[in-house]
Amino acid sequence: MRRFFLSTLIMLLAAVAAQNYRLYLKDGGHHVVRAHKVDGDRIRYYSIERGDWEEIPTELVDLKKTEKELGATEEAAKSERRMDAEEAAAERELRRIVASIPEDPGLYRVGDDKKVVALKLAESTLVTDKKRQTLKILSPIPIVAGKSTVELAGEKSATIYSERRPEFYLRLSKPQQFALIQLTPKKAARVVEVVQSIPVSKEKYEERKELEIFRQQLDEGLYKVWPQADLAVGEYAWIEYTDGQVNLMIWDFRIE
Numbered sequence: 001m002r003r004f005f006l007s008t009l010i011m012l013l014a015a016v017a018a019q020n021y022r023l024y025l026k027d028g029g030h031h032v033v034r035a036h037k038v039d040g041d042r043i044r045y046y047s048i049e050r051g052d053w054e055e056i057p058t059e060l061v062d063l064k065k066t067e068k069e070l071g072a073t074e075e076a077a078k079s080e081r082r083m084d085a086e087e088a089a090a091e092r093e094l095r096r097i098v099a100s101i102p103e104d105p106g107l108y109r110v111g112d113d114k115k116v117v118a119l120k121l122a123e124s125t126l127v128t129d130k131k132r133q134t135l136k137i138l139s140p141i142p143i144v145a146g147k148s149t150v151e152l153a154g155e156k157s158a159t160i161y162s163e164r165r166p167e168f169y170l171r172l173s174k175p176q177q178f179a180l181i182q183l184t185p186k187k188a189a190r191v192v193e194v195v196q197s198i199p200v201s202k203e204k205y206e207e208r209k210e211l212e213i214f215r216q217q218l219d220e221g222l223y224k225v226w227p228q229a230d231l232a233v234g235e236y237a238w239i240e241y242t243d244g245q246v247n248l249m250i251w252d253f254r255i256e
Contacts, residue, residue: 024062105173107251159253164230183235
């Protein structure tokens with residue numbers, strides 16, 4: 001409670017200080033005042049130092065400099081109030097979006113109509129030299145020793161965006177990692193990652209083209225995510241995964 005009163009007092013003092021300004025004198029000095037008014041050949045001002053109204057001859061005051069600085073201070077205050085209002089509006093909109101995101105795990109995006117849309121989960125295939133096997137989502141599968149690739153069917157995603165830094169909302173299915181990756185084109189397919197399997201230890205190493213992202217945690221298991229740099233035209237995907245288990249959840253999209 002004490003901390004609350006102290007913070008409130010600091011805010012009030014800051015607000016009061018913001019109302020004070022300098023009444024400049026032509027000799028280079030100044031008075032710190034709350035207000036001033038030109039009255040013929042005299043200027044009345046409220047002195048902060050003495051806490052009372054005083055007068056001074058107009059010819060001694062540099063009104064041009066005073067009013068210029070006062071105008072700049074008022075403009076800065078207006079700009080700060082405008083920024084505060086914009087930030088408050090953005091926070092309200094974010095709270096609205098968070099409240100509208102379903103509890104079901106998945107990747108979501110806000111459309112132009114401000115409605116939340118769920119992206120379709122892609123079906124991936126594990127491709128080796130000898131066979132193809134559909135991956136079971138969130139369920140590790142045995143992989144023969146050697147090199148395999150996780151692929152998506154088709155050379156282009158059906159989900160297309162023109163925005164170069166699209167924003168998404170990811171609700172995790174369980175505590176695990178996620179990333180934005182660039183897909184590698186292949187005839188009639190797109191490669192998500194390469195899986196190297198070690199024969200003796202049976203360890204699996206997953207190699208993928210991860211991109212730098214921003215992430216903002218909004219709630220437990222819920223993140224706002226977007227790329228740090230503009231995405232070039234091409235194929236991409238958000239993935240949720242656990243390293244070494246080849247248990248990818250994939251949401252693919254294309255930038256055109």
